[in-house]
Amino acid sequence: MTEHEGTAAALRDARALIAGAVGVPSVSGEEAAVAAYLADWMRAHDFTAHVDEAGNAVGERGRGPLTVVLLGHIDTVPGDIPVRVDEAGVLHGRGSVDAKGSFCTFVAAVAALGEDALHRARFVCVGATEEEAPSSRGARHAVTQYAPDAVFIGEPSGWAGITLGYKGRLVVKASVEKDNFHSAGDGTSAADDLAEYWFRARAWAATAGGSSPFEAVQATVQALSSDADGLTQRAHATIGLRLPVGLTPQDAEAHLRDLAGDLPVTLVFVGHEVAVRHDRDSRVARALRVAIRAHGGTPVFKVKTGTSDMNVVAPHWAAPTVAYGPGDSKLDHTPEERLDLAEYDRAVLVLRDALTRLVAD
Structure with a gap:
């Protein structure tokens, strides 16, 4: 199989992953079914995976000395949006943007990493529960389990966007x-x-x-x-x-x-x-910025007026951090929530590139 054929196959798998995840309802507090689905997918793609005590879907790849945590939430707000992919290749459904799309981007990118990156770092994908609830149960459990060297938070920023902070x-x-x-x-x-x-x-x-x-x-x-x-x-x-x-x-x-x-x-x-704002020149932000440019984009740094699990983990993890994920955050929680799968593909490729660059430094 050529490199091009391998990338095409990985993106087909990535699309199947997100379609399946969005198709499993997971309102906050009811994430067990989607966590099991995600853990199964990760196990089938060379992750060591399980569902932890907080109900998080956790998958690990790699064996290097660095630890990179990619934490995104798998719960959604209520609201039944029929799941479908339209003629333009747009996935409609609750959670497609906020934020199963981001977490599936994490998982698909880590699944596609090469051996050199896996030799240099351990990549931990955490599909967190109850982010849309005041409890933030999944993230609060995760901070007790890991001491990462770099952190990615799964939230929609657009494929060329890098979110540095939340109120x-x-x-x-x-x-x-x-x-x-x-x-x-x-x-x-x-x-x-x-x-x-x-x-x-x-x-x-x-x-x-x-x-x-x-x-x-x-x-x-x-x-x-x-x-x-x-x-x-x-x-x-x-x-x-x-x-x-x-x-x-x-x-x-x-x-x-x-x-x-x-x-x-x-x-x-x-x-x-507590509000948080991270450094735009951190090695995580730099790796992502270079990867976005390499894929034809212009990096856009953002700060958000909402909150996310970045607020939860920042007081505990003194590591360079960004939030990243495909999609338009203006569609969060709306009846029109949808994600262009071409943008999702590009985000997967950008993140795979950024992770490879990050651990090669």
Whole structure:
């Protein structure tokens, strides 16, 4: 078999891998079937593979002294999108972009590595569970298992994109409960008090960060409700904040507690994630940048206003890190989620090249 024929066969296998993975539903907390599918595929392609205690699909190839971890999530948000490949070669289905496409890119690239790369490094692919849930169960387990020299996080950036950072996160569950009273009388309702707290929080967020989207503090009301039973009024809100580098969730929490002042509001804080931004000149970013150019692309560095498992692993893994994967992240969580398989092919080839260059340095 010629090199060209070998590459074509590897890409056919890669397409079968992603079609199969997207075809297995895996809403957060229900990833067992897709984890088993991925572990089976890896075992059939020269990986040592298993499903770990957190439900992650884990596959390893290589025997060298370096450890490269490629961690991408295999869970999805809810939403049934019929899985199909259209006439233009576009795969439709939940998870095609966010983020089974990225993890399958990792697995297919590692499956196609040559002997020289496998002699130089151990490549560990981790298909993580519950990234779309606050628990991030899979990534939190993975950080206890490995001490990598280089890290790739599987998230869509486009085949020529390199993501260096994600904003932090804090979620505030605010509630007010007070005795019922006649609306014609003096005083404020539970909903009034909760609204006043939101106004204060929003005003603080508007001045607490910088002017660019990545530097700003973004605050949104994610849920809002109120009720009364004739004796007691109750109002509840969930407020989500996206935090820039330099503002920790703990510091933001302290500010938000102070804002309550004399309001009878109860605050519960969850979802603490620290913002992260990695070096664009790290050896991982450099290897990927060179590989993108070698395949005819112009590298584009990105930072994202959301969060990912990069936020989870960064405090534990002091290793050069990027996020990479094919697809348009604007399609994440939407009814139109889809991935051009030609772009997926190119991402597989770019990543195989980047991994080979990385461990050859």
